[in-house]
Amino acid sequence: MPKKRTSLDVLNLDPDSIQDEIKPEVVPEDTGPAKPKVVKQTAYLPEFVHDQLRKLAFEERKKMHDYLMEGLDLVFQGRGLPSINELKHSID
Numbered sequence: 183m184p185k186k187r188t189s190l191d192v193l194n195l196d197p198d199s200i201q202d203e204i205k206p207e208v209v210p211e212d213t214g215p216a217k218p219k220v221v222k223q224t225a226y227l228p229e230f231v232h233d234q235l236r237k238l239a240f241e242e243r244k245k246m247h248d249y250l251m252e253g254l255d256l257v258f259q260g261r262g263l264p265s266i267n268e269l270k271h272s273i274d
Contacts (some may be wrong), residue, residue, distance in 0.1 A: 202241065218273055225250065235249060251266060254266065
């Protein structure tokens with residue numbers, strides 16, 4: 183059976199000798215505080231709402247996400263539920 187040609191054959195290199203030189207990358211452990219798990223949620227906004235939210239975020243130099251979280255906090259407050267901050271601290 184003919185020898186299988188590899189891309190290293192083109193360079194006239196022995197694949198076994200190269201494998202010894204490849205070392206796995208060591209990734210340091212994260213020693214900082216654990217972040218809460220985040221779940222991605224899609225929101226469908228009418229274009230005029232998105233445009234206004236985007237302009238507001240630009241003018242106030244904030245992220246659109248901040249306003250969505252603020253709005254959710256108001257919904258929770260209006261229903262007598264714990265705030266996002268209270269929920270966050272109950273997990274810790």
